[in-house]
Amino acid sequence: MNDLRRTPLYDLHVVRGAKLVPFAGWEMPVQYPMGVLNEHLHTRAKAGLFDVSHMGQIILRGERAAEALETLVPADVVGIPAGRQRYGMFTNERGGILDDLMIANKGDHLLLVVNAACAEQDLAHLRQLESRGITVEPVTDRGLLALQGPAAAAALARLMPEVAEMRFMDARDVEFQGETLWITRSGYTGEDGFEISMPARVAPMVAERLLAMDEVAPIGLGARDSLRLEAGLSLYGHDMDPDTTPAEAGLGWSIPKVRRTGGERAGGFPGADVILPELGNAARSRRGLRPEGRAPIREGVVLFADAAGGEPIGTVSSGGFGPSLGGPMAMAILPADIPDGATIHAEQRGRRQPVTVVPTPFVKPTYKR
Amino acid sequence: MLKYTEDHEWLRAEGDEIVVGITRHASEQLGDVVFIELPEEGREVEAGEEIVVIESVKAASDITAPISGTITAVNSALADAPGGVNDDALAAWFFRIKPADGVSLDGFMDEAAYNELIG
Structure with missing residues (x-):
């Protein structure tokens, strides 16, 4: 090593x-x-x-750093008050997600925290803002x-x-x-x-x-x-990736009105033409799953509507045992017409196990709002 | 006296049956066990056949039949409280098997050989 x-x-x-x-x-x-x-x-x-x-910390400096970052991230960066933080995503031209990140307004600069596995790529991606007079400083x-x-x-x-x-x-x-x-x-x-x-x-x-x-x-x-x-929080590379759109990943909430169609600063980020029309009416989106019994279903397990036959309707993107939940839990991107409470089936070890579609989170967060 | 397999099972001869569990080393490698699926009593199994599924907080793994024979009993209390494997791997037996060709553990490792295997 x-x-x-x-x-x-x-x-x-x-x-x-x-x-x-x-x-x-x-x-x-x-x-x-x-x-x-x-x-x-x-x-x-x-x-x-x-x-x-291991996570990447990156500082953006420049008078118009927030405006510049909005060309890469469909969040309301300009509207983050000094001393506050928001969640965002880097998107690609196809509407997929390149990484997710936290953005803090530190008054005279922005502080970004990005995933370790994406840090180098994110840094290279952010360097394109240098042509707009923005300084990109990796914190090492x-x-x-x-x-x-x-x-x-x-x-x-x-x-x-x-x-x-x-x-x-x-x-x-x-x-x-x-x-x-x-x-x-x-x-x-x-x-x-x-x-x-x-x-x-x-x-x-x-x-x-x-x-x-x-x-x-x-x-x-x-x-x-x-x-x-x-807590129902997505993990980059598992629950979202360059082939998953924000709406599919269940992250549309992080794109506020001001960046949506009709908003004051609508679009202007990679893949906006794909991402914005899909918000609120995606054909597929991320859902929670509760397997019956105690056996976890893990990433990669294929899901079917019925107990036998039929075509796959999705694949588990994250799954495991929830110690506080006291049972197995998973997430997957599924067709939108499957309602919460529906029973679908996970195929594992040659057998199909019933799984209930549920809203996330599995355990209610206790943030200090 | 306990014998061991390369799949980290312990074996104990009792009358015309063999009791099977997993070693402490295996339980430590697996981490906290959250699910165990045991074979049906009366099932006839072949040596090497995957007959137990263990899920830990980390991953799924299989336990194979160490010998061909008939499953005569399973520890259903363990399936209800799988964390018992982590508490005491030697007490947490998985199943009893009646070998088709009589009880002989000669082909399996003794403790010294097993300890050498796991380093």
Whole structure:
């Protein structure tokens, strides 16, 4: 695993007995000795600390950076108030999704957080904004931690009291021991919590300070996946990709009126001619699935309308066991005419298992709005 | 005395039957087990046939019949509470099989050989 990159918390992972795996070119903890199931439950009950330093952090500077980013992302970037964050997607000319990202307005610049696997590609994509006078700066000297769960706010406020005032999707700078931390009240678990960007050299210290608290435990990528799936949050490369449109991916909500047909800044992003007409009337869209019984259905499992025969109607894009749900759960893009509550069938090991189509999330998020 | 297969099963001879489970090493590799599908009692199986499905939080895997014979009992309590495999892999037996050709575990690994296999 010589070519893998290591985060500033690598030594901490090793000391704490993490099982390290290659992930998007990084050597990352998939679980700690607590195990995926208990790490998941711990995060829902108390607070979990995640190393997400592998994710790409990119700064955009320039007077018209928000306008420029709107040429690549069908979100209301111009309308993000200073100190707030929004979700968005990079789209392609075919209307597919190149990556999803978080966009924070930090007053004099935009801070983007993108998926690790897409970071290089996103950076190259963003460079086209340089011709508009925008500076594109990859952030390479900072670690990123996520602290998630009902006890996250109290735990973090013990170190830096001002975070208690933040609401869901707020973004602000916090001074801590002479360092500037970039904090957002957001995450990828369905829980209240924070993402904390800090200089790499202090990341282990901040992590250890948090882990020294009774309610905080280190959590690996395994539980991160089951937490986000329970919360109905899409994972790039699985629930969306360059061949999936925002409407199909169930992400049309992130395209506000102002960017839609008839809006003040309608279109003007790649694939708008495909994406905008499809909003609200897509032939297929992402749905939740609850398999009967305890057997999970995983990514790639083929779905059928009937218990026998017929053509496939979709494929599971994410699936697994939901520890808080106490049973299996999955997501898939299905024909829109299948109503919630319908029973469809998942073919696995040569047999078809009944599966109920349900709305997501599977477990209700507890964001601090 | 326990014997072991290359598929990380433990085998224990009891009378004219063999009791089968998975090793602690296997349970640790699998991670938290959330679903186990056991074969039907009375089913006749061939050595190498996939007869148990185990799903952990990470992935699905199969357990094969270590020997040809008839399934005489399955641990249905384990199917109801599959986490028992992680709690105590040696206590969490999966099924009992009556070998078609009599009970002999000579061809299987002893503990020393198994420990060498898993390093």
